[in-house]
Amino acid sequence: MKTRVIPQQVIARKRDGHPLSEHELEGFLKDYLDGHVGDDQMAAFLMAVYFRGMRDRELDVLVDVMLHSGEVLERGGAGAPRVDKHSTGGVGDKVSLVLAPLAAELGLVVPMMSGRGLGHTGGTLDKLESIPGFRTRISLDRFDRILRDVGCAMIGQTEEIAPLDRRLYALRDVTGTVPSLPLITASIMSKKLAENLDGLVLDVKVGEGAFLSRMEDARALARAMVGVGAARGLAVTAVLTAMDRPLGRMVGNALEVREAVDCLAGGGPGDLREVVTELAAEMSLAGGVVPGLAEGRQRAAEVLAGGGALTRFERLVAAQGGSLQLSDKGYGLPAAPVTRVVAANRAGVIARIDPHALGYGVIPMGGGRTRQDQDVDPRVGFEVRVRVGDGVLRGDPLAVVHGATEDDLFIGARVIHEAVTVADGPEGSPLPQVLERITA
Ligand code: URA
Numbered sequence: 001m002k003t004r005v006i007p008q009q010v011i012a013r014k015r016d017g018h019p020l021s022e023h024e025l026e027g028f029l030k031d032y033l034d035g036h037v038g039d040d041q042m043a044a045f046l047m048a049v050y051f052r053g054m055r056d057r058e059l060d061v062l063v064d065v066m067l068h069s070g071e072v073l074e075r076g077g078a079g080a081p082r083v084d085k086h087s088t089g090g091v092g093d094k095v096s097l098v099l100a101p102l103a104a105e106l107g108l109v110v111p112m113m114s115g116r117g118l119g120h121t122g123g124t125l126d127k128l129e130s131i132p133g134f135r136t137r138i139s140l141d142r143f144d145r146i147l148r149d150v151g152c153a154m155i156g157q158t159e160e161i162a163p164l165d166r167r168l169y170a171l172r173d174v175t176g177t178v179p180s181l182p183l184i185t186a187s188i189m190s191k192k193l194a195e196n197l198d199g200l201v202l203d204v205k206v207g208e209g210a211f212l213s214r215m216e217d218a219r220a221l222a223r224a225m226v227g228v229g230a231a232r233g234l235a236v237t238a239v240l241t242a243m244d245r246p247l248g249r250m251v252g253n254a255l256e257v258r259e260a261v262d263c264l265a266g267g268g269p270g271d272l273r274e275v276v277t278e279l280a281a282e283m284s285l286a287g288g289v290v291p292g293l294a295e296g297r298q299r300a301a302e303v304l305a306g307g308g309a310l311t312r313f314e315r316l317v318a319a320q321g322g323s324l325q326l327s328d329k330g331y332g333l334p335a336a337p338v339t340r341v342v343a344a345n346r347a348g349v350i351a352r353i354d355p356h357a358l359g360y361g362v363i364p365m366g367g368g369r370t371r372q373d374q375d376v377d378p379r380v381g382f383e384v385r386v387r388v389g390d391g392v393l394r395g396d397p398l399a400v401v402h403g404a405t406e407d408d409l410f411i412g413a414r415v416i417h418e419a420v421t422v423a424d425g426p427e428g429s430p431l432p433q434v435l436e437r438i439t440a
Pocket of ligand 1: 087088089115178183187188
């Protein structure tokens, strides 16, 4: 008979900074999967990991147990290189919505498995589900068929794929245990290893809106994920990108889909286009469909400008049961019943737009979760009208709040005044959009 670990002992040993043996950690994780360790005990363990971190061997065990808690995807019939990207999480980060169809148009197969909102960041699944009819829960057979027909598909983690990550992800979201290097590394890499890829590009966010905000922590996270991939035969490139302000102008699920569609149509904000183009170039290089990054960037820009990626997105949406009305201004997405323009209460320069405050600000309006089982309201959010460094006069619009109720508009206006700093002059300079590239 298997001897079970004593959960409170494992938690206490991690709390006190002792290394866990393979038997202890594997036993604790598997007992959680089997229901012998409760969510309360796992939450305490995650908090202990948050404070104590994990040794390399412990991280390896966590990745392997997460990966093997489910299946690894079959490669199916799609013959082109399978390449995906994953972000460590940011505010206004709608990159996946543009990148998956763009990369497919560039000749790659993109089996994208995404998550829901996590902490103060939004999730690709919640964004996709704001498209009327769009289904992120489909069978793996259907997923494979869509990959073959369309070249990309976007789903949530099924019961079959890394279920341990799925459960821990939901628990971390509501227990303040997201910003942990080993937990983020294992969460992302277990899902991506399960996708059976030829290449992976990681968008590692840096700055206040990222989970690990400092440059050195983001670098360490990137190196850890690249290392986990390399040890398991997966070529991983990490690109560090700015998250010291929100990406693009829209924050909130349906609003972000709208901005992503603008970008797919060859428009949208320049910072979003820059990140998308860089990551598409990296994916193209990883898949061997271009000889170098410069060619990759050029091809990506051409495809975006030509509208091919938008057509591919429409096919993806239709294949997953959704519908968009591209001839409509709002693309047929759900719209908030009330909006309010929030104006600057003094003249000056936009010194700072705090992504953290905006990300958390969406939650009380119903756009994010405070408990695991909540639905989100896709309509609410912020449309930020200024960029860092802009000059404004008193009364100039800073942002538009999109709310479900008048109360939301009050909450949202307070968030905007907290998040957007108007000062006499700039306070430091914003980070370059694309900062660094890390490979094995
Ligand atoms: N994205 C994930 O999938 N997991 C994390 O822990 C953070 C970002």
